[in-house]
């Protein structure tokens with residue numbers, strides 16, 4: 001495998017997570033253009049879903065290329081495409097800096113709106129967190145959600161995160177939004193219903209400097 005992260009595949013029952021590759025873009029772009037949240041809401045730190053279909057398409061691809069191109073042991077973001085029963089439903093990520101020292105990272109996720117409310121968001125976050133603790137030596141994981149994002153906060157609660165303070169951020173132009181920070185350890189993780197199966201971990205560990 002020329003790009004070691006591409007060898008990774010994490011499965012848990014009907015869920016499969018694999019690093020976003022260019023072949024995923026047609027489906028991922030269509031999913032994002034069909035809507036990830038109501039138009040008046042903004043769950044993301046950077047409002048990449050606001051704008052025309054063309055803007056969403058370009059931002060999505062450029063974001064993923066940029067994250068992939070910048071991966072190194074010092075700083076990385078593992079962006080995975082999530083499939084449920086083989087169907088692409090959204091993305092689950094983990095981002096970190098100085099991981100070899102900090103052993104922590106921040107989870108982020110989204111699903112196409114038609115897949116909301118079926119427990120998939122909880123299962124994919126549980127799967128990524130279990131993977132990080134079991135296979136990449138994580139000691140703690142974090143998340144953050146705006147106070148007006150009850151679905152994300154409910155997922156965090158169900159996965160086992162505890163609240164870890166709030167802070168004020170600029171969200172859209174001229175808009176202050178309160179962000180709730182959350183933290184999780186392996187002791188409090190509510191593990192996924194189905195055991196994890198993984199492929200490509202030794203190559204990924206070596207690539208990230210985890211020897």
Ligand SMILES: CC(C)(COP(=O)(O)OP(=O)(O)OC[C@H]1O[C@@H](n2cnc3c(N)ncnc32)[C@H](O)[C@@H]1OP(=O)(O)O)[C@@H](O)C(=O)NCCC(=O)NCCS
Pocket residue numbers: 036037043044108109110111112115116117118119120121122123144145146149150151152154155158
């Ligand atoms: C956040 C997200 C990934 C959650 O995925 P999901 O599959 O819908 O989540 P689940 O079905 O596993 O769980 C959702 C929980 O939120 C709860 N919830 C949803 N909307 C709610 C609301 N308006 N008020 C209170 N609770 C709400 C549901 O009841 C459920 O909890 P329960 O199982 O205890 O009843 C999805 O909603 C999403 O993609 N949102 C847009 C992007 C986003 O917000 N990303 C996270 C940025 S921090």
